[in-house]
Amino acid sequence: MDDTLDRLVRFRELGKVASRVTPEVLDELCAMSPATIDRYLKPHKDAHYPVALGTTKPSHILRSSIAVRTSMDALPDGGGFYELDTVAHCGHTTKGEYLYTLTMTDPRHGWTMLRAIKNKAHVHVHAALEWMRKNAPLAVTGMDFDNGSEFMNWAVIAWADTHNIQVTRGRPYTHNDNAHVEQRNGDWVRKHAYRYRYETDHELQLLNELWRLVEQRKNHLLPCVKVIGTKASRSGRKRAIYDKPEPPYSRLMRSGLLDERTRAKLAAVHETLNPARITRRINQIQQQLIELAAARTQGTRPAA
Known part of the structure; x- marks a missing residue:
């Protein structure tokens, strides 16, 4: 603080x-x-928001050829390993076209990137992945995701092979295998964009502006903790041990994994960030999203 x-x-x-x-x-x-x-x-x-629906469905394509990574497996050595997932902005119904947010997080340092896309078509998923690869502070060397069809397809796997990115997947219906990105989906995406339905190009632009501001605030300014071990109480119950709270920016800067150009770029951005100005603009965008969602749902009822 x-x-x-x-x-x-x-x-x-x-x-x-x-x-x-x-x-x-x-x-x-x-x-x-x-x-x-x-x-x-x-x-x-x-504040309470209506429960939205999920759209992840296990895909049988390529499943047998992709290695499984569970929550019990240790993180790969070095940097560049990321967990990925998508969040559907479908509101109460999955009918029709609606926007998604692609989330990519580094479980070792906490650095997270968000990108809103028009739908889960390959052309949009590929564009978001390419944007994240180019803008990630650490070169992407590994990706772990669930069994959704937006990732489990030949196009994404071929793209990963082209860039020498190792790919793993979690077990179906086991969210703990992707616990870090699932946490970001709730704390970063749902808490800032809520659980409303978004469809239009204007809403797509608003979401991506919102995600840029959320990334600045969460990655640079707000500290988070990381589990570094466990200990048993007298009753035998295990409790997590956390490290000292610090922003993902600080973890990255002292990791020794950044090149000088990236360090200088991140430091320059960090020095100019005004938390109050960021929060004001986030609140303005959120109000616009609420008004757009309210106009769309006026006179409608949630799906049964």
């Missing part, structure tokens, strides 16, 4: 409360426990 507070003060974003923000107040905020923060913020987070 100290980094975010420092940026808010530096960019003069505290507005009416600026005069009340003393060094003592800042120290108290930084010393506040996560439980206390959650308790204060709970009333603001208790």
Whole structure:
């Protein structure tokens, strides 16, 4: 939190409360426990959204030729390994055309990239994969995904072979095999774009602008924790041990895996980020998406 507070003060974003923000107040905020923060913020987070449908269906194509990676397997050495998944913005029904978001996350460092696409046709999935490959801070050397047909097809496998990318898949109906990207689907995609239906080119543009801002805030500014082990309590129950919270940006910068050009590029972006300005624009886009979704669903009823 100290980094975010420092940026808010530096960019003069505290507005009416600026005069009340003393060094003592800042120290108290930084010393506040996560439980206390959650308790204060709970009333603001208790918004409920309708449950959306999922569209992932196991594909039999190429299944026997692609290695299975489970949640118990260790991460590959080095960097460049990513988990991938798609989120359907279909709302209450899977009929007709609707947008998807392709999520790619690095389970070792937490760096995540999002890209909205028109549908799951190969031309759109391929374009999103190519965009992610070119913009990922670490060269993509491995991909792990579920058994959805958007990934389990000859075109995607051939593209991966062309770029020397190793491909693995999870077990059908076993979400823990892709736990990192599944978590991002909920915390990054659903919490920011909600569970409404999006279809149009205008909504596609809004989503991709939203994802750029979410990436900046989540990758650069907001710390996250990583499980580094487990320990048993006196009752024998296992508990996870987490490392010190830090943003994915910090994890990448101290990983020793980035070349100097990429380090300089990321550092330049990081220095200019204003969390308040990012949040304002995210809220504006979210309001536009809500209004567009409301206009589409006016007078309709959820599918049974």
